[in-house]
Amino acid sequence: MVNRKFEEPPLPPLDPNPWWGPGEPKEDKVDVTEFKINVPEKDLKDLKDRLALPLRLTPALEGTNFTYGFNSETLSKIVSYWTKKYDWRKREAQLNKYPQYKTQIEGLTIHYLRASAGEDTSGGGDTKKRGVKIVPLLLVHGWPGSVVEFYKILPLLTTTPREGSSSGVVFEVICPSIPGYGFSQASSKPGLGSLQTAQIFLKLMKRLGFDQFYAQGGDWGALIVTDMATLFPHNVLGVHINMAAGNTPAGNLKMVLGSVLPSGLLVAETDQHHLYPLSSFYSRLMLETGYAHIQATKPDTIGAVLDQNPVALATYILEKFSTWTHRDNPHKPDGGLLSETFPFTMDSLLDNICLYWFTGSITTSVRFYAENMNKDFYNRPINNNVCRVPSGLSMFPQDLVVIPESIAKHKFSDMVTYRLHEYGGHFAAMECPEQLAADVHEFVTLVENRH
Template identity: 45%
Template sequence: MWRQLLEDGRSVCAEHCPHWPYRLLVPAAVGLGGALLCWKLHGRKIKSIELGEGWWGPGEKPPNYGEDTRVRPFVIDASEDDIEDLHRRLDATRFFSPLEDARFIYGFNSSHLQKVISYWRNRYDWKKQVKVLNKYPHFKTNIEGLDIHFIHVKPPHVTPGQKVYPLLMVHGWPGSFYEFYHILPLLTDPGNHGLNPEVAFEVVCPSIPGYGFSEASSKMGFSAFAAARIFYKLMLRLGFNEFYLQGGDWGSRITTLLSQMKPKSVKGLHLNFVIMPTRGLGRIKSLVIGRYMPWLVGLTREDVRLLYPYMEKNVFRIMRETGYLHIQATKPDTIGSSLNDSPAGLAAYILEKFSTWTDDSYRELEDGGLDRKYSLDDLLTNVMIYWITGSITTSMRFYKENFTRNYSSTPDTKIGVHVPTGIAAFPCELEHVPQVWAKQKFLNIVSYTYMPRGGHFAAFEEPELLARDIQNLVSKVEKM
């Protein structure tokens, strides 16, 4: 690389430097600068997290265990017994009266919940939605003692010479693989949906173990580190040695860790939710100065708009919206007992997040604004994935396993993220992380986009905006 820079310097000087001394000095300076740049980028060793190994199936790992590496087709079934049991439980729901003019300020408005339950019981067609779910190919494979569920979607047609990029997309809570159903056509067949036809993807969307159709761990300790390692093994099993990553919510944590585990395999990382460790006094200084002189601390006008007033837009909002987190990070099985038994309770618990996490102002609406961005069929299908699989408790345990006492001193906090990274900053996200803050952890930010609209469930809510931004990152990385 530095030799090429030296040659480029010589050619430039031959054209623009008439005096022979400069023809020697300038290319030498360019070559030296190039050598220093190469040393900075490649000479120092980029640390990575140890991949490790695990066994999460029941009991001890069998001696001389040989992992079943088969990738088995899987089809979701609409059982009559499941439907009858659901209807019986919905019919037995006990409702209560909301406070006058409470809207969604106290949580899911119980008057609107009655309307949702009525639709679910009398108009929602699970069999029809199962056909929608099965329109993409589903598979299962066993990794570290767990049956891992995923969908694998390839472009419907590839033109001669067209390159297709493998992309692993990971969901979060209380979402599922179904969050990606509206963005998948845009990524796998972009030309027919008004997007750049030259950047198409072969997409793998797994279910996090313990979520939906992926088997839950039988043992304590299954964290995002284990999920990242399992998903890396999944991509290898599918034949991908290099690939791109995309994630939001827990998907952001998992894909970031995977980038730190295997930076040579990850060509690029795209996030629509950034998890940053607290930086103490440095962050406070940035916030205090940034309110009045943002340019001194690297904040933009858009950052100022999204951050301030800070207490209202960040501290108070986080306090309002994270009560669930404390419960799930401490006693998930307790609340899980009730949610796993009551479909109405499960719907209220999950759908309330799709209201206020999409837009905080929806708390002021009687219906929580749920139909502003989503269809009720889509929302209930996501709930049904939790209900049919009985996975709400195991999904919530993921918080308990990840929010440990030493959360701020885990191995990933000791090293940065070196892979090319793209960040999509949606204005209604739970917390805004300016690029200048993100750079403290993500050391190679290639793209940072202020989105015009959208909240926490980006792929579900604004699939076209997210798809274009993923394409933008990949285009830039491929040209680097």
């Protein structure tokens, strides 16, 4: 008897023209309008007034550092910096560095920034004059991030790499905000998950004149662009991701069998420590994913709490930037956040938090977990659908999950590149922009050379 669990099902059906906006369906306004971040002065004053309130902090247990969560002493120092040194207006000007736009799709106003292919910073001149091909790239963020994650990597994608690189491409980058994140309107109706977002972003790219393009993402962005490549292989020329889940029946079976069979038989010996013992693998997931259970079941409750107080919001988000950047950070008194070697500046971290705060989007962003991590998430049919477009993976050892190439291939049948880096964590575009950009350049160049 054939085990139908491993049969490839038909692609999941999608309503081609849903309406996620309030009320009854209407005709979308298809015009694209320019947008600039300009937080009203009254909102900025409100933030300052809230930050000026006395902190109610519970002293940490002796010697626990960040293992019980955010350390109160560290939080006090961060709030002091936020209040006395952080300059939103200065940062706002930096965030407006790239042109930003809005357009309506399926009843929602979708925000995106556009970074155009520009001058070669290595001094080689105009990329067009050097015979370098300009290709479109959709770049998608995750949670608790935003388009702020990409400001360090965009200059590396929109120019040719330094001398010595074999890259023959440079990118025209479109960075949309996921619906309900930042300046993208949230759905007024339940059911908008990664598959539906993939369709919205496909319509966005087509509206901008890109019927075919490359796509890259991490966290939710990785799932969105993977679903997009699986659903719309004729539009996605290639998909590159960091943080691959590898959640396929065959891959999961191989992972389990690899824990009892001789080392190297199913999973390469060099990859064993990323998965085994499985007790350690799953215990880390249990330790670091409690937030996901809350957000997947009661998003509006935790959202309401975080939306009342900017200090609470910062605590919740910054703890993820600490723990997901390096696994040793919970054992440090400041979670690594205040260390000179921490890969993110405090200003960049607060930029991201302010984006959530000023747009009031924390509740709508965590609803994305409820729409995706429901009872069908781990058994959703598209997990059995192979992604056949050319694929590239960048794995960073301190990320929440590191999936070996042999397991990832069950989802990505045309694996062009796979690279496990020596260092780096979950927020790769912010922490390791040079490495990630180089991987994307290499991947797309190899795919383009096939043509």
